[in-house]
Each structure stands twice: as C-alpha cells, then as structure tokens.
Amino acid sequence: MKETSIIISGFGGQGTLFAGQVLAYTAMDNGLEVTWIPSYGPEMRGGTAHCTVIVSEERIGSPLVGSPDIVLALNLPSVDKYETLMSSRGTLIANSSLVNREIERGDITSLLIPANKIAEEIGMSRLANMIMVGAMTKLRPILTLEMVKTGLEEHIPERHRKTLPINFEAIDKGYAFAEEAGAS
Amino acid sequence: MAKELLKGNEAFAEAAIRAGVEGFFGYPITPSTEFLEHMARRMPKLGRAFVQAESEVAAINMVYGAACTGKRVMTASSSPGLSLMMEGISYIAGTEIPVVVVNVMRGGPGLGNIAPSQGDYYQMVKGGGHGDYFPIVLAPASVQEAIDSIALAFDLAEKYRSVVHVIVDGNMGQMMEPAELPPMREIPTESPPWAVTGAKGRNPNILTSIYIDPVDEEVTDLRLLKRWKEVEKNEVRYEEYELEDAKIAIVAFGTSARVASSAIHDAREEGIKVGLFRPVTLAPYPQKRLDEIAQQVERILVIEMNSGMMLDDVQRVVQGRVPIEFYGRMGGITPLPGEILEEIRRVAANEDEVEGDPRNEWMTRLEKKIMGGGE
Numbered sequence: 001m002k003e004t005s006i007i008i009s010g011f012g013g014q015g016t017l018f019a020g021q022v023l024a025y026t027a028m029d030n031g032l033e034v035t036w037i038p039s040y041g042p043e044m045r046g047g048t049a050h051c052t053v054i055v056s057e058e059r060i061g062s063p064l065v066g067s068p069d070i071v072l073a074l075n076l077p078s079v080d081k082y083e084t085l086m087s088s089r090g091t092l093i094a095n096s097s098l099v100n101r102e103i104e105r106g107d108i109t110s111l112l113i114p115a116n117k118i119a120e121e122i123g124m125s126r127l128a129n130m131i132m133v134g135a136m137t138k139l140r141p142i143l144t145l146e147m148v149k150t151g152l153e154e155h156i157p158e159r160h161r162k163t164l165p166i167n168f169e170a171i172d173k174g175y176a177f178a179e180e181a182g183a184s
Numbered sequence: 185m186a187k188e189l190l191k192g193n194e195a196f197a198e199a200a201i202r203a204g205v206e207g208f209f210g211y212p213i214t215p216s217t218e219f220l221e222h223m224a225r226r227m228p229k230l231g232r233a234f235v236q237a238e239s240e241v242a243a244i245n246m247v248y249g250a251a252c253t254g255k256r257v258m259t260a261s262s263s264p265g266l267s268l269m270m271e272g273i274s275y276i277a278g279t280e281i282p283v284v285v286v287n288v289m290r291g292g293p294g295l296g297n298i299a300p301s302q303g304d305y306y307q308m309v310k311g312g313g314h315g316d317y318f319p320i321v322l323a324p325a326s327v328q329e330a331i332d333s334i335a336l337a338f339d340l341a342e343k344y345r346s347v348v349h350v351i352v353d354g355n356m357g358q359m360m361e362p363a364e365l366p367p368m369r370e371i372p373t374e375s376p377p378w379a380v381t382g383a384k385g386r387n388p389n390i391l392t393s394i395y396i397d398p399v400d401e402e403v404t405d406l407r408l409l410k411r412w413k414e415v416e417k418n419e420v421r422y423e424e425y426e427l428e429d430a431k432i433a434i435v436a437f438g439t440s441a442r443v444a445s446s447a448i449h450d451a452r453e454e455g456i457k458v459g460l461f462r463p464v465t466l467a468p469y470p471q472k473r474l475d476e477i478a479q480q481v482e483r484i485l486v487i488e489m490n491s492g493m494m495l496d497d498v499q500r501v502v503q504g505r506v507p508i509e510f511y512g513r514m515g516g517i518t519p520l521p522g523e524i525l526e527e528i529r530r531v532a533a534n535e536d537e538v539e540g541d542p543r544n545e546w547m548t549r550l551e552k553k554i555m556g557g558g559e
Binding site for chain 2: 021024025028033034035036037038040060061062063064065066067155
C-alpha cells in the first residue's frame with residue numbers, strides 16, 4: 001500500500017464522520033500518514049454527510065480525491081454518486097438495508113451488506129457505520145480488524161466508552177458477514 | 185510530545201494558546217468557527233481573555249485596544265468577516281502594534297458560500313485596508329505547519345510591530361491530520377517599551393494612527409516602508425518539491441500546492457519533469473528564488489483556488505522570460521489531483537507561446553468543463 005483513499009458517505013446522523021475518524025486515529029496510531037476531511041456544508045444538517053480519509057506510507061498531498069479506492073456507502077444517494085467515480089479495482093461496500101439495487105460496475109469489488117438490519121439485531125441501530133467498517137477490514141485490510149478495534153478503544157469519547165463492547169460486536173459482525181458473503 | 189489527530193481550526197487555536205496568546209476577540213463564522221469555540225472553552229480556564237464580540241467590527245477593535253497594552257492578542261475569522269475587520273486592521277498597522285489575524289477563507293465574493301477558497305489573496309496579501317502599510321502573510325499547507333506558523337506569526341508581529349495574517353482555506357480549517365503541539369510557552373511578565381500600561385514613573389507612551397500633519401504621516405509611512413524592507417530581507421520562506429531537474433515549475437500555495445504535489449507525484453511516474461514551488465510567505469513574496477527558478481525551467485504553471493491573483497506576482501517576477509500558464513478553480517471549488525495532472529500533461533505537450541493574459545485560454549477550457557456538465 002502506497003496511498004489508499006476512503007470515502008464514507010451516508011445521511012447526516014449515520015455516523016459517517018465518526019467512522020472516518022476511527023480509521024484516521026487507527027492509521028495514525030500505526031505510524032501511517034493520514035488525512036481526514038469532512039463535508040462541512042449545509043448537507044450536514046439533514047442531507048448527506050461524507051468524509052474522505054487518505055491513508056499513506058508517504059506524506060499526503062491532496063486531502064481530496066476524485067476517484068476513491070474504497071467507498072462505504074450507507075445510503076442509496078451515496079452509491080449513486082460514488083459507484084461511477086470509483087477507481088477501477090476499487091471496493092464498494094453498500095448498506096443494502098437502504099440500497100435497493102445491485103451494484104452495476106463489474107471492474108470493482110463490491111459487497112452489499114444489510115448494515116442496519118445487523119445493527120438492529122445486536123441491539124443498537126446506530127452502529128451501521130461500524131458494521132461497514134468491520135466489513136472493510138475484511139475486504140481491504142489496510143487497517144486490520146484488530147488495529148481498528150484498538151484504535152476505537154484508544155480514542156472513543158469517554159461518554160461513549162460503555163458502548164465499546166457493542167461497537168466491537170458490530171465490527172466483528174461486519175467482518176464475519178464479509179467473510180461469509182465473499183465479495184463479487 | 186506525541187502526535188495527535190487534530191482539526192486545523194482547533195490546532196491553530198491551541199497553538200496560539202501555547203504561544204502565549206492572552207486575548208482572543210472574535211465572532212463566529214464558518215469555516216473558522218471551531219477556532220473561536222476552542223478559545224471559548226480554553227481561555228477562561230487559563231485566566232485569559234475571551235470575548236465573543238457583537239460583530240467582527242467590534243472584535244477587531246477589541247484586538248486593537250488590547251494589543252496596545254503589549255499583550256499577545258489575536259482574532260480569527262473567515263472572508264466576509266475579514267472584510268468587516270479591514271478598517272481596524274489598517275488602524276492597527278498605522279499604530280504599529282503587533283497583531284495576528286487568521287483568515288480561513290471561503291468562496292466569494294459577497295456572502296458567497298462556506299466552501300474552501302483562496303479568493304482573498306489580493307485582500308490579505310496586498311493590504312486590504314486603506315493606506316500605506318504592508319502586512320506579513322503566512323500560508324501554511326498542513327495542520328502541523330499551521331501550528332508552527334502561529335508561534336512564528338506572533339514572533340514576527342512583535343519583531344516588526346506589524347500585522348501578521350495567517351491565511352488558509354476552509355479545507356485546512358476543517359481537515360484533521362496527525363500533528364504535534366509545542367509545549368506551553370511562558371507568558372512574558374515584562375511589557376514591551378512602547379506599550380500603554382499606565383505611565384507611573386515614566387513619560388506616557390502614545391499609540392495612535394492619527395497624524396494630522398501630512399509631514400508626520402509621511403515620516404510614519406517611510407518608517408513602515410523601511411521596516412517592510414527589513415522584512416523582505418529577513419523573512420522570506422518557501423518550500424520546494426521535485427524541482428531539482430524540473431522543466432515545468434508549478435507555483436501554488438496552501439491547499440492548491442498540496443493537490444499539485446499529488447499530481448506531480450503521478451506526472452513524475454509518467455516521466456514528466458515537473459516540480460513545485462510553494463511560497464510559505466505570500467508577503468514578503470519569495471521573488472529571488474522564483475527568479476532563479478524562472479531561469480531553470482521551460483514553463484511555469486500557476487495553480488490557485490481563485491481567478492488568478494498570485495499569478496500577478498509570478499508574472500511580475502518572471503517578466504516574460506518563460507511562458508506562464510494558469511489553472512484555477514473559483515467559488516469554493518477545490519481542484520482534484522486528476523484535474524491538475526491533466527493540466528501538467530497539457531502543459532508538457534504545449535510548445536506554443538502564451539499570448540496575452542494566461543487566463544484567457546484557461547477561461548475557455550474551464551467554461552467548457554463546468555458548462556459541459558463534468559466535474
């Protein structure tokens with residue numbers, strides 16, 4: 001891995017920005033260069049919210065990318081937007097709970113994962129973001145499952161610390177789903 | 185100290201605290217608001233002054249007054265806020281007191297939008313306020329450099345009794361990167377000799393920007409100019425990337441330079457000899473080094489997130505010796521590395537002279553690009 005760009009995109013409130021921060025903290029803790037940049041426009045107030053995370057072994061130039069390598073799409077508008085933009089050989093992980101269509105591009109790796117449904121099954125519907133992150137650590141282990149869990153443990157805000165076990169469960173479930181489903 | 189993942193605005197603010205800022209006066213505006221919020225959280229706990237003023241006009245005048253006491257003070261805002269502050273900044277410059285002003289620039293003109301821009305280049309670099317004065321302008325391009333630039337800004341402001349602008353675009357304010365904060369600096373207990381601190385036991389200091397007699401104003405303006413010449417001599421800063429064997433030099437600052445460096449990396453893999461010259465001080469402009477580069481390269485490509493403002497400075501230095509081309513995005517659009525790579529390829533293949541204003545052809549291409557429906 002020289003440089004990998006990740007976009008996490010969804011509705012405001014789905015935890016896309018936080019999921020990106022978890023990846024950014026994890027990358028930093030593992031000695032990698034990283035940038036995290038949010039969409040900070042009016043879309044934060046109810047519309048779509050996304051962040052771009054770039055992880056690299058070298059100094060990072062642009063914090064923004066036109067063709068992301070990895071996309072975690074938590075809703076349909078995000079799939080519609082990024083499927084066409086993604087780099088070939090990219091990985092698109094889409095939340096099938098809110099995405100009612102197949103992925104059309106054949107030159108990318110894709111996975112449909114019912115992240116909301118799995119999150120509800122473990123008892124915290126807000127954790128769809130961590131389910132997606134877990135799936136990513138299986139399909140594109142630039143940051144491994146263990147690294148991300150450690151990163152989360154180190155940097156989770158104190159007020160949310162009691163949710164650490166269920167966050168871990170969400171990451172594990174996402175990973176396991178990706179492992180069983182295999183990506184296409 | 186270990187590296188932390190820090191957001192630009194908060195890193196800026198904390199760096200100012202550690203550099204010993206004793207007063208912050210501001211008014212919230214996206215995309216710089218986290219700067220003020222961080223100050224609101226931290227400053228009162230440290231027993232230092234934080235005021236959210238009723239407007240930017242009030243804020244800069246509070247800064248003006250507080251700076252006269254010899255304390256380290258500052259404000260931070262974003263483009264429209266800076267427009268409101270310009271009168272006060274001119275008064276501060278005319279009074280010859282040190283002040284640091286951070287501008288996290290956004291799309292304009294007018295109310296514009298909150299997206300990142302470099303459209304305040306003329307305003308920040310060429311003065312902005314009225315009269316004969318010369319602000320020092322720093323343009324960091326990473327969160328770490330933002331942190332480092334704040335301490336430098338205070339040091340320069342005090343050394344030259346000058347206004348120092350630190351300018352970044354919204355990307356830099358909002359972005360998080362690993363960076364290291366410096367340790368807390370001791371706040372000086374002694375006031376500078378010019379400060380108004382109560383004249384007990386000494387002659388009063390008078391700080392003013394009023395010189396009713398034009399002769400006195402001319403003496404003052406000459407003093408400012410002479411001081412500026414010292415700044416020009418001592419304080420030029422820049423960074424270079426892959427320039428050693430470059431045939432094409434990109435000149436860009438801040439985020440534009442970062443994006444350009446990604447494109448340069450890719451262009452190098454295609455065998456194009458291209459490098460980057462990044463002014464860190466936009467004022468004083470690193471003209472001596474750019475002059476040398478103009479003698480080395482075959483073409484210069486200026487990239488900005490505005491309509492071609494720094495382009496003027498590059499043209500002034502290069503004086504037609506090398507063809508200069510321009511690529512810019514405006515209105516709050518940040519160029520992507522792919523766009524700049526395309527520009528590099530185009531410039532590398534172009535052997536024509538550039539006729540007239542380098543922006544003419546760019547305008548045609550940009551119009552096609554944005555009206556054609558593609559990003």
